[in-house]
Every structure is written in structure tokens, then in C-alpha cells.
Amino acid sequence: MADQPDVVIIGAGIAGGALATVLARNGLDVLVLEKTQVHRDRIRGEWLAPWGVAEASGLGLLDVLEGAGAHYTTRTAPYREGLDPEAARTRSINLAALLPDVSGALNVGHPRLCEELDTAACKAGATLMRGASSMSIELGECPRLGFNHDGRRHEISPRLIIGADGRGSEVARQSGLHAEADPVHHIIAGLLVEGAGAWPQDEQTLGAHGKATLSVFPQGGGRVRLYINYAIAERRRYAGAEAARNFLAAYRVPSLPFGEALAAARPIGPCHGYPNADSWIDEPVTRGVVLIGDAAGHNDPTIGQGLSITLRDVRLVSEIILSGDRSDRAFAPYVEERRERMRRLRFIGRLVSTLHAEFSEEARQRRSRAWDRTGADPATGLPLMSMLKGPDALPAHAFEQEAWNRLLA
Numbered sequence: 001m002a003d004q005p006d007v008v009i010i011g012a013g014i015a016g017g018a019l020a021t022v023l024a025r026n027g028l029d030v031l032v033l034e035k036t037q038v039h040r041d042r043i044r045g046e047w048l049a050p051w052g053v054a055e056a057s058g059l060g061l062l063d064v065l066e067g068a069g070a071h072y073t074t075r076t077a078p079y080r081e082g083l084d085p086e087a088a089r090t091r092s093i094n095l096a097a098l099l100p101d102v103s104g105a106l107n108v109g110h111p112r113l114c115e116e117l118d119t120a121a122c123k124a125g126a127t128l129m130r131g132a133s134s135m136s137i138e139l140g141e142c143p144r145l146g147f148n149h150d151g152r153r154h155e156i157s158p159r160l161i162i163g164a165d166g167r168g169s170e171v172a173r174q175s176g177l178h179a180e181a182d183p184v185h186h187i188i189a190g191l192l193v194e195g196a197g198a199w200p201q202d203e204q205t206l207g208a209h210g211k212a213t214l215s216v217f218p219q220g221g222g223r224v225r226l227y228i229n230y231a232i233a234e235r236r237r238y239a240g241a242e243a244a245r246n247f248l249a250a251y252r253v254p255s256l257p258f259g260e261a262l263a264a265a266r267p268i269g270p271c272h273g274y275p276n277a278d279s280w281i282d283e284p285v286t287r288g289v290v291l292i293g294d295a296a297g298h299n300d301p302t303i304g305q306g307l308s309i310t311l312r313d314v315r316l317v318s319e320i321i322l323s324g325d326r327s328d329r330a331f332a333p334y335v336e337e338r339r340e341r342m343r344r345l346r347f348i349g350r351l352v353s354t355l356h357a358e359f360s361e362e363a364r365q366r367r368s369r370a371w372d373r374t375g376a377d378p379a380t381g382l383p384l385m386s387m388l389k390g391p392d393a394l395p396a397h398a399f400e401q402e403a404w405n406r407l408l409a
């Protein structure tokens with residue numbers, strides 16, 4: 001390991017593994033520090049929006065994702081209560097027709113993808129140290145970094161430190177970069193299952209049914225990632241020994257086809273809930289440190305944008321690093337673009353949460369009105385397309401109050 005690597009990346013998740021691969025492939029000396037010894041299912045992103053697939057392709061990482069077992073869904077069907085499933089299916093969106101050269105949305109196991117990215121980074125020449133701990137950062141034009149590994153203390157002076165250590169980032173904390181956060185609106189719980197081959201493997205869904213928003217994201221071969229959104233007042237609805245059983249039972253509803261098959265599927269991962277709240281850092285860059293991915297603030301997971309956001313971060317930050325100027329000033333375009341991107345996606349997160357993850361009678365009626373409006377005038381639903389096509393696919397006014405009122409008032 002060099003004492004002065006070009007770049008040290010803290011965290012070997014999606015953000016860290018992807019950035020390390022891209023930089024090392026371009027000849028940089030990259031060190032990656034990861035605190036865990038093995039990546040596990042922590043109920044994290046496994047659905048990559050079509051615009052994220054385009055980012056992966058632009059980064060030259062599509063082969064790594066496909067090597068991790070990526071599976072495309074090509075149709076999103078708006079199953080929801082009060083609507084016959086056959087009628088819902090006729091209003092499906094064709095995910096393969098949204099962006100040039102993008103075959104749909106991509107579904108892949110999170111731990112497996114992290115492993116594949118780490119392997120690709122090492123193959124390209126990056127050094128990965130697992131089990132790193134007790135990190136200390138000294139900010140500056142030439143930042144300093146201390147950490148423990150294999151019973152030894154290391155002190156190094158990289159040219160740049162990248163914080164890719166996810167939610168509640170220690171790099172952000174030590175660098176004095178504070179996140180702002182929205183209030184919690186609802187809880188999102190997830191569970192990975194297998195033996196659900198009856199569900200059409202090319203079709204995904206997200207919609208409200210009774211007191212839950214049910215999502216289904218197939219990963220191929222009968223393996224499916226399921227998410228449920230539910231009211232914060234019932235925070236512990238899927239907790240304890242019966243969590244997975246109760247979670248799966250929620251899929252037994254007449255408004256969801258193959259609900260019985262999903263309810264009978266086998267859990268193959270943990271089941272628990274997270275608060276949905278969005279969080280953001282407006283200036284994720286400071287003397288010698290740049291944050292990317294969830295470390296720089298995470299979008300509401302209800303709309304599944306985190307992986308795409310992360311890959312966009314990797315593209316913008318890698319382009320700047322590879323241009324040769326690693327001063328704070330050089331990262332200004334990244335900071336500016338990310339701030340607006342996150343503002344837009346925060347707006348969409350709030351919109352979708354209000355539309356799909358509220359469960360009172362009033363909320364039901366609001367959903368029904370919104371459905372009629374988008375049927376009569378598809379332009380009212382356009383802001384929602386940014387979840388699939390990307391936050392810059394529409395003009396800025398699509399993310400303002402007026403657009404909200406047109407759909408939800």
C-alpha cells in the first residue's frame with residue numbers, strides 16, 4: 001500500500017466499489033477501506049431505475065452488474081385497491097421504451113453487487129482493506145487519514161478522501177458536514193423471498209392496498225424483493241418473531257394478482273422497517289474530502305432512487321478527479337448539480353409518499369382523483385416519470401407546488 005495513494009475511499013458499498021473500479025481502470029492509485037468482512041443483506045437498494053441503468057452503462061459498469069446476476073423488469077403495472085388487476089395491467093408502463101439503449105429497470109441482490117464491484121475494483125488494481133476501523137481524518141489541502149487494520153495503526157496522506165460510508169456517515173461527521181432531514185412520513189419494510197416464480201418475472205408494481213403500499217421487484221428465477229410502506233403509528237407492525245409471516249400475509253389481497261403465491265414464498269433475508277425520511281447535505285465537499293452516495297444524503301427509499309443517485313455521483317466525481325484538478329473548487333459543478341438533483345427527487349419522494357403511502361379515507365379519495373386526472377390528462381402525472389427517466393428529464397417547474405396541486409389538490 002502506498003503512503004500517498006491518489007484517492008482513499010471509505011466504504012466499499014455500491015458508491016465506493018463503483019468509484020474505485022472507475023478510477024483504478026483509469027490508472028489511479030486507489031485504496032478502499034471497508035469496516036465489514038462480508039457484505040450482508042441490510043435491506044438496501046436492489047432496484048435500479050432505467051436512468052440509473054444509463055448511468056451504469058456510461059460508467060462502463062453494466063458488465064459488472066450483469067455479472068452480479070442483474071435481471072431486467074420491462075413493465076411496471078399500477079396494481080392498487082379499487083382497480084381490477086386486468087384493468088391495471090392495461091395501464092402498465094413499458095420500461096424498455098423509456099430511454100435509448102436501456103432494456104428496462106435492473107434488479108440485483110445488493111450484497112452480491114457490492115462483492116462484484118469490489119472484485120472489479122481489485123482486478124483493475126485498487127487495494128481493498130476489509131475490517132478497517134478507528135478512522136481519524138484531518139482536513140486540509142493534503143488531508144491526513146489514520147485507521148487500524150490487522151492489529152496495526154496506519155497514518156497516510158492521500159491527495160483526496162472520498163466518504164462513501166453510507167447513511168450516518170462517519171466521514172461526514174468528522175468533516176463537520178451536517179445533514180438536514182425531512183420529518184418521517186411512514187415506515188418502509190423489506191424482505192427478500194424465493195419460490196415466487198408465479199409472479200411474472202418481467203413485471204414490477206407499487207401501489208396502495210388497504211393499509212399498506214405493496215411493492216414487488218422480481219430478480220429472476222422466482223426470487224423477489226418485496227417492500228411494504230405503512231403508517232408510522234404502527235411502527236412495529238413487522239417486528240419480532242412473526243415479522244416475516246405477517247409481512248407476507250399482507251400480500252394476500254384481491255387487488256394484487258398472484259398475491260397468494262407471494263404470501264406463500266420463502267423468506268431468505270431479514271425483515272424489518274426503516275423510517276422513510278429524506279436527508280441531504282447541501283455542500284458535500286470540504287478541504288480534501290468529498291462525499292458520495294448515501295454519505296452525502298439519501299433520498300426517500302420509497303421511490304427507489306438511491307442506487308441511481310449514487311451512480312450519477314460516481315460519474316460526476318470520477319470525471320472531476322480524472323481531469324486532474326482535485327481542489328475543492330473543482331468539485332463545485334458536482335455540488336451544484338447534486339443540490340438541484342436532490343431537491344427534485346425530494347419533491348418526488350414527498351409527492352409519491354403523499355399519493356401512495358397515506359391510508360385514511362381522505363387519502364384514498366385523493367388517490368382516486370389523481371388516478372382520474374392522469375387518465376384524462378397524462379401530463380398531470382409527468383413529474384412521476386422522473387423516477388424512471390431521471391430528475392433532469394423534465395424542466396424545473398415540474399418539481400414546483402403548481403405541479404403538485406395539479407395532481408393532488
Ligand SMILES: Cc1cc2nc3c(=O)[nH]c(=O)nc-3n(C[C@H](O)[C@H](O)[C@H](O)COP(=O)(O)OP(=O)(O)OC[C@H]3O[C@@H](n4cnc5c(N)ncnc54)[C@H](O)[C@@H]3O)c2cc1C
Binds near residue numbers: 016043167301306
Ligand atoms: C429500505 C431501503 C430500500 C431501498 N431501496 C432502494 C431501491 O429499491 N433502489 C435504489 O436505487 N435505492 C434503494 N435504497 C437506497 C440504496 O440502498 C442506497 O442509496 C445505496 O445503497 C447507497 O450506496 P452507498 O454505497 O452510498 O451506501 P451503502 O450501500 O450503505 O454502503 C456503505 C458501505 O460503507 C461501509 N462503511 C460504513 N461505515 C464505514 C466506516 N466507518 N469505515 C469503513 N466502511 C464503512 C458499509 O459497511 C458499507 O459497505 C433503499 C434504501 C433502504 C434503506
